[in-house]
Amino acid sequence: DGGITQSPKYLFRKEGQNVTLSCEQNLNHDAMYWYRQDPGQGLRLIYYSQIVNDFQKGDIAEGYSVSREKKESFPLTVTSAQKNPTAFYLCASSRDRAGTGELFFGEGSRLTVL
């Protein structure tokens, strides 16, 4: 079945460590996105990529990095520079690069910094 796979589902990290969250899709979608979800807040866009080898910062990119070397993969690295990294991270993709807003989401990765 087609879909988006995020791993790991749960991750614990010590302060000062970088960690990479995986996102893979087999939907043949061009565009991929990373969102952060905090309790009582809406989803906030971290990075997005409309095409391979290209990505743009979203609203809260500081302390994060991404790459898009393959169409199906869009990993997110949470660096030690991210001041408050404990959150639920959601990866999404869309078949259109622009305008319809139908995003397909993965199951999420919950990162806890100890």
Place this chain on the structure above:
Amino acid sequence: GEDVEQSLFLSVREGDSSVINCTYTDSSSTYLYWYKQEPGAGLQLLTYIFSNMDMKQDQRLTVLLNKKDKHLSLRIADTQTGDSAIYFCAVLGPGGYNKLIFGAGTRLAVHP
């Protein structure tokens, strides 16, 4: 910038209708959405409405859009325990790509 607001909690009895409300600030939004998130999972698109529509019905779901008041609502008829989830209102932001602006989500609790 664009802002989307929702109340955080709603509790209803099984079999009743649920109405989840949302207000937004950008009147130029062309698409408005309702996404559903079940516990520990990602979001699923429930339904959406174009800005030139007032209402859209899809089985138990009715979406109402009041553009003048910038108010969007989702009505779920005959609410079931399986409808318990967080419901996110979202609007398509500017910029020519799928930048969605999400509300904080309304947690719907359905009790017997």
